[in-house]
Amino acid sequence: MERRYWVIGGDYSDCDFGALEPGSEQISGPFNCEVKARTEWQRLTFRDKAGATTRFTIAAEPERIWQ
Numbered sequence: 232m233e234r235r236y237w238v239i240g241g242d243y244s245d246c247d248f249g250a251l252e253p254g255s256e257q258i259s260g261p262f263n264c265e266v267k268a269r270t271e272w273q274r275l276t277f278r279d280k281a282g283a284t285t286r287f288t289i290a291a292e293p294e295r296i297w298q
Contacts, residue, residue: 234294235261236268238275240287248286257287265289 237260242252257275262268268289275287 233263234265235263235292236265237261237290237292238268238271238287239290240275241285242282243284243286246283248284261292265291 239258241255241257244250259271272289
């Protein structure tokens, strides 16, 4: 079994993180390893000295058997 990971996020309109700024959406992946996804998350999160309205998260697909 294998799980795939995605890093998703972008710049939000305010610190409530309710809505992304149009055009700032970013998706990276898929990553077959959580460590690689976490490395990408760190790169995206801290590349601009951690902006107050920038947020990324790691999303994992349900485990399944890839053929």
